[in-house]
Amino acid sequence: MTAQLQGASDAALQEAFDAVIARHDRIEPRDWMPEAYRKTLVRQIAQHAHSEIIGMQPEGNWIGRAPSLRRKAILLAKVQDEAGHGLYLYAACETLGVSRDELVELLLAGKQKYSSIFNYPTLSYADVGTIGWLVDGAAICNQVPLCRTSYGPYGRAMIRICKEESFHQRQGYELLATMVRGTDEQRAMVQESVDRFWWPSLMMFGPPDTDSPNSAQSMAWGIKRNSNDELRQKFVDMTVPQADALGVTLPDPALRWNAARGHYDFGPPDWDEFAAVIRGDGPCNAQRIAHRRAAHDEGSWVREAATAFAARTER
Ligand code: BYC
Numbered sequence: 001m002t003a004q005l006q007g008a009s010d011a012a013l014q015e016a017f018d019a020v021i022a023r024h025d026r027i028e029p030r031d032w033m034p035e036a037y038r039k040t041l042v043r044q045i046a047q048h049a050h051s052e053i054i055g056m057q058p059e060g061n062w063i064g065r066a067p068s069l070r071r072k073a074i075l076l077a078k079v080q081d082e083a084g085h086g087l088y089l090y091a092a093c094e095t096l097g098v099s100r101d102e103l104v105e106l107l108l109a110g111k112q113k114y115s116s117i118f119n120y121p122t123l124s125y126a127d128v129g130t131i132g133w134l135v136d137g138a139a140i141c142n143q144v145p146l147c148r149t150s151y152g153p154y155g156r157a158m159i160r161i162c163k164e165e166s167f168h169q170r171q172g173y174e175l176l177a178t179m180v181r182g183t184d185e186q187r188a189m190v191q192e193s194v195d196r197f198w199w200p201s202l203m204m205f206g207p208p209d210t211d212s213p214n215s216a217q218s219m220a221w222g223i224k225r226n227s228n229d230e231l232r233q234k235f236v237d238m239t240v241p242q243a244d245a246l247g248v249t250l251p252d253p254a255l256r257w258n259a260a261r262g263h264y265d266f267g268p269p270d271w272d273e274f275a276a277v278i279r280g281d282g283p284c285n286a287q288r289i290a291h292r293r294a295a296h297d298e299g300s301w302v303r304e305a306a307t308a309f310a311a312r313t314e315r
Contacts, residue, residue, distance in 0.1 A: 021222050026152035029095040037221055040214065041151050042096050043112070044223065049089035050107045050114035054288050056082045058122040059131055067125060071175070075128060078168055085161045092153040108293050116274060117204050119282030126179060126186075126193035132172015134194070134201040134239070140165050141235040142205060150222030173242065180247055187247075194243070195251045202266075203274045205232040211271075236264050 013032040020027055027033055056079045063079065066072035090100045106112040117135055122128070143165060146158045179186040206212055206228040218224040226234075236255075243250050254267035276282060 021150055021220075024148070024150070024222060026155065027150055028152045036217075037223075038096050040218060040221070040223060041154065042093060042098055044218070045089055045093040045096075045154055046098075046103045046106070047113050047115070049086050049093060049103065050112060051118065052082045052086035052089060054114045054118045054292060057288055057291055058118055058120070058284075059128055061122050062125055062128050065125070066128075071128075074171055078132070078171065081164045081168065085157075085164070088157040088161065089154075092151075092157045095153045104296060108289065108296065110280060110289070113278060114288075115204055116277040116282065117200050118288060119277050119284045120196070120200050121284055123196070124189050124193055126176065126189040127197070129172045129175035129179060129190065130193040130197045132168050132170075133176055133242070134172075134197050135204070136165050136169040136172060137239060137242075138201045138204045138235050140169055141231050141238065145225035145231070148222075148225055173246075176246055176248075190246070191248050194248045198251050199269045199273075202232055202235070202269045203277075205229075205235070207271065207274070208268075233263055236266050240264050 014034070017027065017031070017033060017037075020031070027037075059075060059082075060079050063072060063075055066075050090103060093103060094100060103112065107114065117138075122131070140162060143158055143162050147155055147162060149155045149158065176190050179190050206215075209215060209227045209229045212228050215224060215227055219227065240250065240255065240257075252267045254265060256265055258265045277285070280286075
């Protein structure tokens with residue numbers, strides 16, 4: 001009898017959840033949710049948070065070598081924003097019953113991922129502009145629909161993050177626009193940087209829809225609102241005219257306007273390279289994690305002091 005009642009109430013909970021999803025409303029932390037939905041959110045939000053934190057490293061590499069005080073102030077502010085994005089996202093993830101400590105442990109143990117893009121090196125100052133323009137541009141395409149994701153705390157975090165990402169994208173474009181108006185050497189530096197970052201930027205959207213094991217369920221739950229390929233296409237369509245305006249070429253011989261489709265056609269990224277990078281074998285994976293681990297260890301005294309202070313205040 002008890003089991004029957006329990007069964008009935010489980011069905012009612014599932015029905016209430018399904019109704020919220022069907023009317024594109026929000027699930028909140030206090031609401032019942034299927035365990036698989038919770039797990040998927042933890043996976044995606046944690047991966048997103050880790051990306052923001054690891055993403056501070058490639059650009060942080062240039063803070064001490066920025067060419068002017070103005071550029072240095074801009075870059076410092078951008079990297080600091082990324083730390084903030086990581087914190088909002090870890091906080092959103094904590095509402096699902098995992099602690100930030102656990103998430104950091106999983107990242108450092110290689111059990112949770114972060115975006116493939118941050119495993120590529122930043123070899124010239126133009127990379128700061130290219131990351132802003134292409135990487136933040138791709139991030140905006142991917143993240144604006146996440147403002148309407150079905151989980152309340154994630155969607156609300158994304159609204160603020162997207163506002164800041166728009167500034168990041170513009171500062172990157174402005175930096176490159178300044179460089180291309182400079183010397184031949186500066187123009188060549190921009191082109192070389194764009195050549196390196198174009199394909200990895202397309203990979204940020206994830207595998208093709210036909211090879212994306214999580215997409216169908218995540219879209220049915222309203223966690224993702226668009227598929228990987230839809231967003232990749234949107235990014236290409238948005239970026240090609242910007243490349244023309246900058247006077248740079250994109251390194252894809254297959255890239256051309258398709259009037260029948262009303263979109264640009266483009267070639268496939270090297271999916272074997274993508275698989276290697278997310279497996280941990282990209283150019284900078286080991287360096288990124290080693291740096292993160294060192295920063296975490298060096299910061300342990302701050303965490304201990306804050307915990308001791310909180311305990312003493314409570315007493
Ligand atoms: N890199 O079934 P799929 C930023 C994994 S930070 C690594 O399509 P899903 C910024 C995927 O996790 C931007 N792994 O997955 C910061 C899955 O493996 P698991 C970060 C990737 O989740 C600082 C497997 O491949 N943005 O903008 O449906 C400075 C199969 O994929 C990647 C976000 O995190 C990748 N690129 O879709 C500047 C956005 N792609 O987990 C800028 C939020 C796929 O099953 N996340 N994988 O072991 C998402 O929108 C989705 O999670 C994804 C993937 C579109 C990325």
